[in-house]
Amino acid sequence: MPNTRFQALVESRNREHANINETGKRSDLFGKNVFNEDKMHQFLTEEALDKVKSAIFQGTKIDRKIADQVAEGMKAWALSMGATHYTHWFQPLTGATAEKHDAFFDILPNGRAMEKFGGAQLVQQEPDASSFPSGGIRNTFEARGYTAWDPTSPAFVYKTTLCIPTIFVAYTGEALDNKAPLLRALHAVDQAATSVAQYFDKNVRKVHATLGWEQEYFLIDKSLANSRLDLSVTGRTLVGSFSAKGQQLDDHYFGVIPPRVLGFMSELEKECTKLGIPVKTRHNEVAPNQFELAPVFEEANLSVDHNLLLMDVMEEIADRYNFSVLFHEKPFSGINGSGKHNNWSLGTDTGVNLLSPGSTPMKNLQFLTFFVNTIKAVDTYEELLRASIASASNDHRLGANEAPPPIISIFIGKQLSDVLDELEGVSKGKLSPQEKTELKLNVVGKIPEILLDNTDRNRTSPFAFTGNKFEMRGVGAKMNCAKPMTMLNTIVAKQLTDFKKEVDALIDKKSLKKDEAVFNVLREYIKTSKRIRFEGDGYGVEWQEEARRRKLSFNKNTPEALQVITSKQSLELFKQMDVMSEVELKAHKEVEMGAYIFHIQIEGRVLGEMVYNHIIPAAVKYQNLLLENIHGLKEVYGAAHKKVADGQLNILEQIGEHIIEIKKLTDEMADARRRANGMSVVDKKAQAYCNNVKPYFDKIREHSDKLEKLIADEFWPFTKYREMLFSK
Numbered sequence: 001m002p003n004t005r006f007q008a009l010v011e012s013r014n015r016e017h018a019n020i021n022e023t024g025k026r027s028d029l030f031g032k033n034v035f036n037e038d039k040m041h042q043f044l045t046e047e048a049l050d051k052v053k054s055a056i057f058q059g060t061k062i063d064r065k066i067a068d069q070v071a072e073g074m075k076a077w078a079l080s081m082g083a084t085h086y087t088h089w090f091q092p093l094t095g096a097t098a099e100k101h102d103a104f105f106d107i108l109p110n111g112r113a114m115e116k117f118g119g120a121q122l123v124q125q126e127p128d129a130s131s132f133p134s135g136g137i138r139n140t141f142e143a144r145g146y147t148a149w150d151p152t153s154p155a156f157v158y159k160t161t162l163c164i165p166t167i168f169v170a171y172t173g174e175a176l177d178n179k180a181p182l183l184r185a186l187h188a189v190d191q192a193a194t195s196v197a198q199y200f201d202k203n204v205r206k207v208h209a210t211l212g213w214e215q216e217y218f219l220i221d222k223s224l225a226n227s228r229l230d231l232s233v234t235g236r237t238l239v240g241s242f243s244a245k246g247q248q249l250d251d252h253y254f255g256v257i258p259p260r261v262l263g264f265m266s267e268l269e270k271e272c273t274k275l276g277i278p279v280k281t282r283h284n285e286v287a288p289n290q291f292e293l294a295p296v297f298e299e300a301n302l303s304v305d306h307n308l309l310l311m312d313v314m315e316e317i318a319d320r321y322n323f324s325v326l327f328h329e330k331p332f333s334g335i336n337g338s339g340k341h342n343n344w345s346l347g348t349d350t351g352v353n354l355l356s357p358g359s360t361p362m363k364n365l366q367f368l369t370f371f372v373n374t375i376k377a378v379d380t381y382e383e384l385l386r387a388s389i390a391s392a393s394n395d396h397r398l399g400a401n402e403a404p405p406p407i408i409s410i411f412i413g414k415q416l417s418d419v420l421d422e423l424e425g426v427s428k429g430k431l432s433p434q435e436k437t438e439l440k441l442n443v444v445g446k447i448p449e450i451l452l453d454n455t456d457r458n459r460t461s462p463f464a465f466t467g468n469k470f471e472m473r474g475v476g477a478k479m480n481c482a483k484p485m486t487m488l489n490t491i492v493a494k495q496l497t498d499f500k501k502e503v504d505a506l507i508d509k510k511s512l513k514k515d516e517a518v519f520n521v522l523r524e525y526i527k528t529s530k531r532i533r534f535e536g537d538g539y540g541v542e543w544q545e546e547a548r549r550r551k552l553s554f555n556k557n558t559p560e561a562l563q564v565i566t567s568k569q570s571l572e573l574f575k576q577m578d579v580m581s582e583v584e585l586k587a588h589k590e591v592e593m594g595a596y597i598f599h600i601q602i603e604g605r606v607l608g609e610m611v612y613n614h615i616i617p618a619a620v621k622y623q624n625l626l627l628e629n630i631h632g633l634k635e636v637y638g639a640a641h642k643k644v645a646d647g648q649l650n651i652l653e654q655i656g657e658h659i660i661e662i663k664k665l666t667d668e669m670a671d672a673r674r675r676a677n678g679m680s681v682v683d684k685k686a687q688a689y690c691n692n693v694k695p696y697f698d699k700i701r702e703h704s705d706k707l708e709k710l711i712a713d714e715f716w717p718f719t720k721y722r723e724m725l726f727s728k
């Protein structure tokens, strides 16, 4: 094994320099590989174009005749781009993307060959795909899996394949993926937000949620990463002594981008631009060999697709530059992990960002309405939001003093807190003319002036207002953003629906003017959602105690966090908003629990293999070397050898003790795993993995890391932290 390590080190040191060519305008490349409106104008009939557009904007159905026309146009375009295959591109519950390619090539009854692609192939497919997790949905009668075209996310050509974004549902209509619930949530928030936005502007017809994610990742030399069993199988290092130098000097953060990395980034950005992903920002992140990429925000569904596509493209291009890209939330202990902060807002079809204050008091009241309703939604459903970012890998990151804690709270900054405090004092019922003027001039009217850039004022907050959007910082680097986005948009949809009812009731029954009714309802929301607002240090233990007093949930791990998904309140919420049925929620929760179990199980097995097949043998080898040396000294010095061999004897003893302990713990871990595997109830099994198996990981690691420090470098089998983190 050390041979693999040393071979990898040699390979990593002999990498060629990347040729970086950043010339040319990116805007010329933008969307080149996307079947966007420009291409549709070129390749579709006017009728087909109109129908696709109304499917995108109004959600109307596309009939078979039109689907055939669209397919014909898409095929012509795809062939002109050199595509040979097509695929329905979907997002099963594994969290990754899935594709099954079919060639356009087909044989006609007369035996001649041609390229074929019709409406039937475009609109719906039955890829079978029966091995994907379904949480039991597909065990029921006739529960076949179908993929169905999502026209709101444009088709694109990647390499030689035409990719058609699709949802993946069971024959019975239940979602087997992450996209179908997201689309339903986006529809719900559109309806609820549009009717509220119409209080302020009758012309609003549609509200779309927007998402701008920030993708953090590590780039590790491919040979070095592959030389480690744990990294290549589990995505994280299960053992590894800290490097003397980590991130303490902050000399990597925002530093000069290393040339090989820049070459990778540059090629990645070009590819993304062609695929219509509006990449904009790139930089070195906090931890050594950690980086970040962020695009311009987009409509949420498209943005989710783009993030998934980006991750696929990144892996591919990283490989060309001899890198392994790590998306795991905590690949290395002792330095920062990776998140994917989700910047969220709501925008109207009239071009207004509803979370951005405007130029008139009425526009600011609109801003306050959406702002306070979001706060209220998060307060009511904070536990669900926490559940949406729960995973085995993200458990390592949340609360590790580098990412937000698993307690959801909202940071809005001092000035906006003051505004909300003032609004709390608004009179009940009708407002006097003086009060209205006062509100207009001194409270609502002042908002734009005080909303200077709030960005990054509180890095410890899981949900921070940053001037014109909320930033959800707990989302993990590896995750499909569809999950938190489904949750967030559903709870906001529900909240806005309730708000509309309350305001309408005050207008109808109490004869209040619209703005008076809005102020009245907002005042009550501000009062009742106070506990979720927190401006302090989210990392401190004091906050944990305070959060307990405020009765905020504090679910430290995934099995705890997922429980709420099937609570009575959640089932009602998702049913009322028409986002997920009870069957789907139960199934999705089961899939998440199952994934948790498998992740910990795989890590446990890999760790066992590392201990027995690599760590103990390396320790024994070094022991033998020491023994040989001690024997030699004894031959020369006789009884006096103990004095000269004192150091070696001491190391020998320490190694012996660590071998005893690490073996004992590894055996105990295997027993705990066996006991957990014997459990049939998924929730109980997940808890057993979490509470009885996982705690062994750190204990075993402690002995391994001590051994790594004791044993001669040439015998240590695993590429070391400093070797992985500082190779350029």
Ligand SMILES: NC(=O)CC[C@H](N)C(=O)O
Binding pocket: 216, 286, 336, 337, 338, 339, 340, 397, 402, 403, 404, 459, 473
């Ligand atoms: N600079 C930063 O924002 C660090 C973020 C951190 N990597 C996270 O996981 O969220």
